[in-house]
Amino acid sequence: MVFNPVTTQIPLSDSGRLTIWAIEAISGAIRTELGLEPAIKLPNDVQLYGRKVAGVLVEMRAQEKAPHLAVVGIGINMNQCRDDFPPQLQDRAISLAMALGRQVDRQNFAVALLRNLDLTYRKKFSKAVVAFNSSPALPTSRDKRAAKFRTA
Secondary structure (H helix, E strand, C coil): CCCCCCCCCCCHHHCCHHHHHHHHHHHHHHHHHHCCCCEEECCCEEEECCEEEEEEEEEEEEECCEEEEEEEEEEECCCCCHHHCCHHHCCCECCHHHHHCCCCCHHHHHHHHHHHHHHHHHHHCHHHHHHHHCCCCHHHHHHHHHHHHHHC
16 A cells, blocks of 8 residues: 655654654554554554554655655555464464454555545644645645546
């Protein structure tokens, strides 16, 4: 799953907040959409009933004369059953389906998660969004990206 909100520039010093933002957004989507109560296990995991259901990895690339980049990778165990996990993980991992006792509609959950990621990203990094949007040259670029996204 690829999430690409309106591109924003956040200070490099705020980049560590990306992992926290992502695991909080995942937890919120699980809570809101499925009625489960996840727990965050730092530095990058989401758990249900003490077992890992999701994880986040953030890769950063900072270059002196180029924009800094961050890629947020999200993995969520959706519809696996206990036997789908290797024996050494069966007591440490869980899927949303296992927690609910039924399959989860992946597309519906993905849409809800992406909406929550977008909403919470804008809230958490609002100063960066405002600073980015105040640049006179960038709204045109942003509008082009948004138009391209709508036609995809």
